[in-house]
Amino acid sequence: xxxxxxxxxxxxxxxxxxxxxxxxxxxxxxxxxxxxxxxxxxxxxxxxxxxxxxxxxxxxxxxxxxxxxxxxxxxxxxxxxxxxxxxxxxxxxxxxxxxxxxxxxxxxxxxxxxxxxxxxxxxxxxxxxxxxxxxxxxxxxxxxxxxxxxxxxxxxxxxxxxxxxxxxxxxxxxxxxxxxxxxxxxxxxxxxxxxxxxxxxxxxxxxxxxxxxxxxxxxxx
Amino acid sequence: xxxxxxxxxxxxxxxxxxxxxxxxxxxxxxxxxxxxxxxxxxxxxxxxxxxxxxxxxxxxxxxxxxxxxxxxxxxxxxxxxxxxxxxxxxxxxxxxxxxxxxxxxxxxxxxxxxxxxxxxxxxxxxxxxxxxxxxxxxxxxxxxxxxxxxxxxxxxxxxxxxxxxxxxxxxxxxxxxxxxxxxxxxxxxxxxxxxxxxxxxxxxxxxxxxxxxxxxxxxxxxxxxxxxxxxxxxxxxxxxxxxxxxxxxxxxxxxxxxxxxxxxxxxxxxxxxxxxxxxxxxxxxxxxxxxxxxxxxxxxxxxxxxxxxxxxxxxxxxxxxxxxxxxxxxxxxxxxxxxxxxxxxxxxxxxxxxxxxxxxxxxxxxxxxxxxxxxxxxxxxxxxxxxxxxxxxxxxxxxxxxxxxxxxxxxxxxxxxxxxxxxxxxxxxxxxxxxxxxxxxxxxxxxxxxxxxxxxxxxxxxxxxxxxxxxxxxxxxxxxx
Numbered sequence: 102x103x104x105x106x107x108x109x110x111x112x113x114x115x116x117x118x119x120x121x122x123x124x125x126x127x128x129x130x131x132x133x134x135x136x137x138x139x140x141x142x143x144x145x146x147x148x149x150x151x152x153x154x155x156x157x158x159x160x161x162x163x164x165x166x167x168x169x170x171x172x173x174x175x176x177x178x179x180x181x182x183x184x185x186x187x188x189x190x191x192x193x194x195x196x197x198x199x200x201x202x203x204x205x206x207x208x209x210x211x212x213x214x215x216x217x218x219x220x221x222x223x224x225x226x227x228x229x230x231x232x233x234x235x236x237x238x239x240x241x242x243x244x245x246x247x248x249x250x251x252x253x254x255x256x257x258x259x260x261x262x263x264x265x266x267x268x269x270x271x272x273x274x275x276x277x278x279x280x281x282x283x284x285x286x287x288x289x290x291x292x293x294x295x296x297x298x299x300x301x302x303x304x305x306x307x308x309x310x311x312x313x314x315x316x317x318x319x320x321x322x
Numbered sequence: 323x324x325x326x327x328x329x330x331x332x333x334x335x336x337x338x339x340x341x342x343x344x345x346x347x348x349x350x351x352x353x354x355x356x357x358x359x360x361x362x363x364x365x366x367x368x369x370x371x372x373x374x375x376x377x378x379x380x381x382x383x384x385x386x387x388x389x390x391x392x393x394x395x396x397x398x399x400x401x402x403x404x405x406x407x408x409x410x411x412x413x414x415x416x417x418x419x420x421x422x423x424x425x426x427x428x429x430x431x432x433x434x435x436x437x438x439x440x441x442x443x444x445x446x447x448x449x450x451x452x453x454x455x456x457x458x459x460x461x462x463x464x465x466x467x468x469x470x471x472x473x474x475x476x477x478x479x480x481x482x483x484x485x486x487x488x489x490x491x492x493x494x495x496x497x498x499x500x501x502x503x504x505x506x507x508x509x510x511x512x513x514x515x516x517x518x519x520x521x522x523x524x525x526x527x528x529x530x531x532x533x534x535x536x537x538x539x540x541x542x543x544x545x546x547x548x549x550x551x552x553x554x555x556x557x558x559x560x561x562x563x564x565x566x567x568x569x570x571x572x573x574x575x576x577x578x579x580x581x582x583x584x585x586x587x588x589x590x591x592x593x594x595x596x597x598x599x600x601x602x603x604x605x606x607x608x609x610x611x612x613x614x615x616x617x618x619x620x621x622x623x624x625x626x627x628x629x630x631x632x633x634x635x636x637x638x639x640x641x642x643x644x645x646x647x648x649x650x651x652x653x654x655x656x657x658x659x660x661x662x663x664x665x666x667x668x669x670x671x672x673x674x675x676x677x678x679x680x681x682x683x684x685x686x687x688x689x690x691x692x693x694x695x696x697x698x699x700x701x702x703x704x705x706x707x708x709x710x711x712x713x714x715x716x717x718x719x720x721x722x723x724x725x726x727x728x729x730x731x732x733x734x735x736x737x738x739x740x741x742x743x744x745x746x747x748x749x750x751x752x753x754x755x756x757x758x759x760x761x762x763x764x765x766x767x768x769x770x771x772x773x774x775x776x777x778x779x780x781x782x783x784x785x786x787x788x789x790x791x792x793x794x795x796x797x798x799x800x801x802x803x
Contacts (some may be wrong), residue, residue, distance in 0.1 A: 137394050
């Protein structure tokens, strides 16, 4: 990799750095040290059925399409979803469980990200299928961490349709439980419904730059 | 670089050369379309916020924790910034320190120039608006393309943002359609022919206009909602996906972030990722949140620069009452409940930070030398609605009163208050003045003279009784006669 470009190349400590730090120290020297109390709810537990139900309801609130099916029905559900959407060119991240696509047949061309697909190629794809790292029931959120079956971030961003599969054991009740499970060193994308904007007269409109259609399959076992 | 003549003293938040608040507000109040847009928007969003906040039984505990984490961080800000710098550097990023707007603009401009590119995509960032980065880049021949829908509306309309979360809140759909038709072609792909004012069609036009730009631009500039000192992780919350595009597709990413945005640990996000979306857009969660730590080989930008911005923040930190403004997480809940903002709109505040938080942040960042900045602490009825909704419990009314005391006061007012202070210091002096006033009561005018006349435009001077109450009480033994 090239060395850092720009004015501070090779200068780890600039004059401004030292002056800002000195000004901070002078400013807070006499300030009290407040204790941090965490009296809010953490470590919530819920039965699996409740988690699945709540997650499905909350994702639906964002006007995403949601299916709740046992593992045996996943291939059929995926094939039907892709057919309904008319997906012909599908981006498939590495290490996606092969079984998920076993019923899609020959009408769907699979685009592997090896070598990496150029952005324009991703833009021409009809959709992307992925797994996830964690899901949050209370907020209807899916978190991707670029792990197996998810791929790098651009794969689930540029195509206009995202089909995401969530296993029941990946669902946690609330935000604190998700934070505890996630690794901050990985690039994370938290997704709560399709891309949206409320910039025009505060009307929520699904779909600006991210995938405009989000379809979620929850696998119950 | 490194200190040639730059002083971290008073920050330079872009001064829009605006008249003082009452005059700016009067213009907005006279615009009935603007008032209608503002009222509809603020009422819609405050209702949504109230619903999703009521869903959480532990909202007050989250709020208390958010406040405490921010206070703790500010108390130890030097330590956490150093830790952040180390973590970002270890993860492959580069950290720069900017004492003021000019230095930050110079650092970013040089970084972009070093890539050889002449255009950048931007995801909405208050910090870069505060320092006037787009203008600085333009002077260096670099075009900055705003990608947030509302920022795009503002940029195409050669306008100013008027709300933190919904910068084009002052525009309705018909106005937006006009702006798209008239100006998209000047910046890139023109608006589709036959564009309607249907919000969905307007969003589609923005998608088409920006898509090619996202796929081809090599440099992106962002801000950040949070920076985690422990891990070096940056966090951006957004709705549209333009943030993900900017943070993921370009080869170089430059993030300009105020030093107060740091939080100590990854775990602290469990508090703020609950507080911010519910306070801001009134959603359980915003559509997209991106977090990244330095650079990740094979995924996203290959080069990452973090520019840490002071620009007056250390001045705010030095004020023991005013420093709580640095807890602000830019949710804009205080704007949406403020009776003054609802009528005056964002432009009257003459700063990128409008509303109640702007009224305490701008005068502290910029100082109160200009008439506008000195008038901002008075842009409030002190009703306290802003304090109630603030997710980090910033006591805005108290800071407003504190700043009013620090603001420059006209000589007549100072003289009067000095006189009042002398009179009220002793009961005997007060009694003497009251007797004198009673004797001269026929000479007291109905309208106050000189600079006090404005006060009597809408009020009568209270009538002075024939004798002071205390004298009457003594003479009649409490009315017993």
